[in-house]
Amino acid sequence: MGLLDSIVGSLTGSGEGQNQLLQLVTGLITQHGGIEGVVQKFAAHGMGAEAQQWVGTGPNPPITGDHVQKVFGDDTVQQAASQLGVPPTQAARGLAALLPTVIDKLTPNGQSVSGPDLQNNIGGLLKGGTGSLGLGDLAKLFGK
Numbered sequence: 001m002g003l004l005d006s007i008v009g010s011l012t013g014s015g016e017g018q019n020q021l022l023q024l025v026t027g028l029i030t031q032h033g034g035i036e037g038v039v040q041k042f043a044a045h046g047m048g049a050e051a052q053q054w055v056g057t058g059p060n061p062p063i064t065g066d067h068v069q070k071v072f073g074d075d076t077v078q079q080a081a082s083q084l085g086v087p088p089t090q091a092a093r094g095l096a097a098l099l100p101t102v103i104d105k106l107t108p109n110g111q112s113v114s115g116p117d118l119q120n121n122i123g124g125l126l127k128g129g130t131g132s133l134g135l136g137d138l139a140k141l142f143g144k
Contacts (some may be wrong), residue, residue, distance in 0.1 A: 006091050022082070022102070022125060022126055023126065024080055024095075025095065025098045025099055025102045026106075026126065027124045028072065028076070028080070028095065028099070028101070029099075029103065029106070029122075030118075030122070031042045032072065034112075034114045034118050035055060035103060035106060035110050035113065035114065035118065035144065036105060036114060038051065038099075038103065039051040039052055039054075041071050041072070042067075042071055044071075044103075045065070045067070045070050045071050047067060047071070050063065051103075053092075054087065054099075054100045054103040054104050055103060055104075055107045055110065055111065055112050056107075056110045057109075057110035060101060060103075060104050061098040062096070062097075062100060063096045063099065063100065064093070065089055065090075065092030065093035065095070065096045066081070066092070067096060068092040068095045068096045068099070068116075069088075069092045072095075075077075075143060077091055077092045077095070078091075080092075080094075080095060083122070085138070102125070105121075105125055106118065106121045106122065106125060107121075108121075110134065
């Protein structure tokens with residue numbers, strides 16, 4: 001079973017699987033300087049416009065696993081792969097599938113938030129589980 005199959009399975013399941021995936025993505029955001037830090041990391045790799053669109057109110061341009069690998073580095077992707085129990089390339093693709101939508105949901109007014117506001121938004125997203133991403137978003141993520 002591939003990572004995206006695992007993600008889809010855990011997204012349609014309940015509890016721990018859902019939150020593990022969301023915690024992984026939100027933890028990545030927190031560890032790398034919050035939303036602004038992630039946007040800056042992508043900008044440093046020539047993808048600032050795409051990352052800024054995730055924050056804004058328009059469409060969320062997709063990224064690839066290769067982009068995630070370049071922006072966050074091998075160690076971060078390897079760590080995610082270990083937590084998920086999959087190869088690093090699959091972990092990178094999974095993170096690439098979720099990161100734009102999660103950042104979009106953490107910035108509901110189209111503006112970056114930080115500190116307590118970011119933590120409150122992360123808490124709300126985790127508390128709401130994948131349901132807070134919306135079924136339409138899930139269909140876009142997985143082409144269904």
